[in-house]
Amino acid sequence: MSSGGYTPLSQETMSRYIAxxxxxxxxxxxxxxxxxxxxxxxxxxxxAAALLGPNAVQQPEVVAAIEEKYGLDQPVxxxxxxxxxNALRGDLGESLRTHSSVTSEIVRRSLITIELTLLAxxxxxxxxxxxxxxxxxxxxxxxxITTRTVSLVGLSIPxxxxxTILIYVVSTRHIGxxxxxxxxxxxxxxxxxxxxxxxxxxxxxxxxxxxxRVIRSSVVEVLGEPYVITxxxxxxxxxxxxxxxxxxxxxxxxxxxxxINMGYLLGGAVxxxxxxxxxxxxxxxxxxxxNRDYPVAQGTVIVGALMFVLANLAADIAYAYxxxxxxx
Amino acid sequence: xxxxxxxxxxxxxxxxxxxxxxxxxPSRRLASDDEPLALMGTRQRRHRSSIRRFISTSPLGxxxxxxxVAAIVIAxxxxxxxxxxxxxxxxxxxxxxxxxxxxxxxxxxGRSVLARLVYGLxxxxxxxxxxALLAASVGTLLGxxxxxxxxxxxxxxxxxxxxxxxxxxxxxxxLVAMVLNPGVKSVIFTIVIATIPVFARxxxxxxxxxxxxxxxxAARVIGATPPRILFRYVLPNxxxxxxxxxxxxxxxxxxxxxxxxxxxxxxxxxMPSLGSLLRDGKTYMEIAPWTMLFPGVTLAVAILAINLLxxxxxxxxxxxxxxx
Numbered sequence: 001m002s003s004g005g006y007t008p009l010s011q012e013t014m015s016r017y018i019a020x021x022x023x024x025x026x027x028x029x030x031x032x033x034x035x036x037x038x039x040x041x042x043x044x045x046x047x048a049a050a051l052l053g054p055n056a057v058q059q060p061e062v063v064a065a066i067e068e069k070y071g072l073d074q075p076v077x078x079x080x081x082x083x084x085x086n087a088l089r090g091d092l093g094e095s096l097r098t099h100s101s102v103t104s105e106i107v108r109r110s111l112i113t114i115e116l117t118l119l120a121x122x123x124x125x126x127x128x129x130x131x132x133x134x135x136x137x138x139x140x141x142x143x144x145i146t147t148r149t150v151s152l153v154g155l156s157i158p159x160x161x162x163x164t165i166l167i168y169v170v171s172t173r174h175i176g177x178x179x180x181x182x183x184x185x186x187x188x189x190x191x192x193x194x195x196x197x198x199x200x201x202x203x204x205x206x207x208x209x210x211x212x213r214v215i216r217s218s219v220v221e222v223l224g225e226p227y228v229i230t231x232x233x234x235x236x237x238x239x240x241x242x243x244x245x246x247x248x249x250x251x252x253x254x255x256x257x258x259x260i261n262m263g264y265l266l267g268g269a270v271x272x273x274x275x276x277x278x279x280x281x282x283x284x285x286x287x288x289x290x291n292r293d294y295p296v297a298q299g300t301v302i303v304g305a306l307m308f309v310l311a312n313l314a315a316d317i318a319y320a321y322x323x324x325x326x327x328x
Numbered sequence: 329x330x331x332x333x334x335x336x337x338x339x340x341x342x343x344x345x346x347x348x349x350x351x352x353x354p355s356r357r358l359a360s361d362d363e364p365l366a367l368m369g370t371r372q373r374r375h376r377s378s379i380r381r382f383i384s385t386s387p388l389g390x391x392x393x394x395x396x397v398a399a400i401v402i403a404x405x406x407x408x409x410x411x412x413x414x415x416x417x418x419x420x421x422x423x424x425x426x427x428x429x430x431x432x433x434x435x436x437x438g439r440s441v442l443a444r445l446v447y448g449l450x451x452x453x454x455x456x457x458x459x460a461l462l463a464a465s466v467g468t469l470l471g472x473x474x475x476x477x478x479x480x481x482x483x484x485x486x487x488x489x490x491x492x493x494x495x496x497x498x499x500x501x502x503l504v505a506m507v508l509n510p511g512v513k514s515v516i517f518t519i520v521i522a523t524i525p526v527f528a529r530x531x532x533x534x535x536x537x538x539x540x541x542x543x544x545x546a547a548r549v550i551g552a553t554p555p556r557i558l559f560r561y562v563l564p565n566x567x568x569x570x571x572x573x574x575x576x577x578x579x580x581x582x583x584x585x586x587x588x589x590x591x592x593x594x595x596x597x598x599m600p601s602l603g604s605l606l607r608d609g610k611t612y613m614e615i616a617p618w619t620m621l622f623p624g625v626t627l628a629v630a631i632l633a634i635n636l637l638x639x640x641x642x643x644x645x646x647x648x649x650x651x652x
Contacts, residue, residue, distance in 0.1 A: 024487075024490065027487060027490075028487070028490045028491050028494050029494070030492075031487070031488075031490075031491035032491055032494050032495065035491065036503065039503055039504075039506070039507050042507050043506060043507055044507075044509070104485040105426065152632065152635060152639070153632065155627045155635055156579070156628055156631040156632035156635050157631075158583045158586055158587060158627065158628070158631065159587075160586065160587055160590045160591075160603070160606065161586070161606065161627055161628055163623070164606060164609075164610050164613070164620055164624060165620075165624060167610075167613070168614075168617060168620065168621075171614070172614070172617075220357065227517065230591045254638075263493075263496040263497075264496065266499065267494045267496035267498030267499055267587075268498070270498045270499070270502070270591065271498065271587055271590070274591060283496075284500055286591060289502045289505055289506050289593065290592065292506070294506070296451065297502065297503070297506055300499075300502075300509050301495070301499050301502060301503050303494050304495075304496060304499045305494045305496070305499065308494055308495075308496055309494050
């Protein structure tokens with residue numbers, strides 16, 4: 001940063017930054033696809049064995065026919081370009097078990113996963129931001145100690161432990177919340193939201209704890225900045241200083257945290273959807289793996305990584321818009 | 329290790345700038361290099377006094393260290409202090425509620441939950457420690473080399489870590505479980521791959537500035553070879569954030585092992601781990617809740633203890649946090 005203080009960034013620097021981040025995200029996605037492709041070629045027994053079952057390997061002519069049909073007799077590089085071309089056009093193949101299109105299944109199921117991650121993110125912001133701000137402003141007060149304890153404990157209970165215990169408590173204490181299954185919004189919005197309460201809480205507790213901690217330390221840091229001391233020295237009411245000078249600056253890291261949390265949420269969705277029997281992307285991925293349904297597995301892993309990369313790209317760009325101090 | 333990624337497993341959260349550098353006084357490190365034997369004693373004494381300072385300034389850190397040491401000792405010595413055989417089946421113990429003979433009850437086959445818990449703790453801790461140490465060594469080496477040499481190599485390593493970062497840990501675990509068969513190997517592989525980029529980044533940041541420090545330049549001038557510079561000059565000066573990261577990686581690895589085994593993609597029966605015990609316990613939670621509660625609570629307490637220790641280490645080693 002130059003010593004001349006804050007100079008507004010030109011439109012050009014900004015678009016160059018966005019272009020650079022986008023190119024890096026594209027390289028990452030390309031790398032992800034390549035790793036998944038290579039991993040699939042390393043699967044023991046290979047694709048034909050997975051498709052036909054172990055007995056078929058004893059019939060070489062059948063295996064050869066299958067390999068020809070799917071282009072597996074081609075050189076690896078040709079296979080790779082064909083596969084990549086199909087993936088780019090949105091064709092992720094069809095399930096070995098149900099023969100349905102992997103792409104359309106993913107699109108259908110990802111709605112549930114996206115809703116779940118959005119609800120968990122909402123929970124983390126609505127609870128995490130106020131708690132973190134109050135804890136930082138009233139450092140070492142009861143509120144601060146409570147927030148810190150809750151966030152530390154929240155970070156330490158893994159989602160699968162929390163979910164299992166919640167299911168146990170809710171079912172034995174006869175608390176009227178659904179513990180299993182998905183109720184579509186078209187069957188009643190209230191019932192739908194009730195069925196999402198436990199999954200959201202299970203998935204959102206850790207991210208809420210992360211947001212609390214980050215907001216707290218970021219507010220504490222900003223409180224020591226010279227401009228905040230100046231505002232105090234001018235005689236502004238501490239509450240005005242907190243609201244107008246501190247919180248606004250301290251909230252900026254939240255954008256990055258939401259982006260980083262996406263990775264955790266997408267992984268956690270596998271566990272939460274399995275626990276609460278929600279037919280989302282995560283459960284589709286898990287069933288795909290357990291059934292050795294390779295197209296399903298590779299499609300879901302690629303789409304999951306893609307969502308994570310895009311969320312982080314969006315967070316980076318938003319961060320640059322919000323924080324004029326960012327270096328390009 | 330968010331989890332998060334899970335698992336990850338939680339990834340390090342860039343709160344402040346990544347360029348927080350130990351512009352540390354290099355004199356001590358330099359002395360360590362060619363110091364006369366007579367001085368060795370002072371170094372050890374300094375080391376011991378910093379442990380004493382940790383105990384006196386951080387009672388919480390001491391307590392959690394104690395809990396962790398106790399957990400490790402129980403996990404190792406369990407079978408010798410009479411917790412029982414984890415495989416032994418006794419018909420009367422089937423779904424037995426906790427009592428004198430079976431302090432934590434019996435599971436669905438009539439095996440002692442306590443015996444299985446002790447064995448599971450041992451396996452979970454060993455897996456987490458092994459994979460965290462492996463990932464720390466490889467990741468740190470990558471970060472040191474990448475930060476020190478810079479240029480195209482640095483660019484390549486950083487893009488590579490970007491790609492590995494793009495896989496949420498659990499999704500990576502799914503992919504690995506398909507290529508390798510689910511088991512101990514696939515769990516270690518998943519955690520190592522997911523954690524290497526974290527250590528590479530944590531090691532690289534401070535290396536960038538230590539590279540420019542006068543004592544590093546001086547070492548280069550007197551003809552020290554790159555490996556010598558990296559391990560004798562750079563590594564000691566970037567090791568503090570790595571140590572803190574190791575603590576968080578351990579808890580992340582425990583979570584990841586638990587999550588994968590819970591999903592059936594990790595440790596396979598009859599081998600117990602905290603995650604697979606919870607998976608078994610979940611099935612019978614209505615008739616035998618103890619089979620699920622004990623492993624779940626043990627896992628949460630172990631993770632809490634490691635996280636607390638990590639926090640305490642962080643504020644102990646970071647002077648900016650010490651007074652907060």
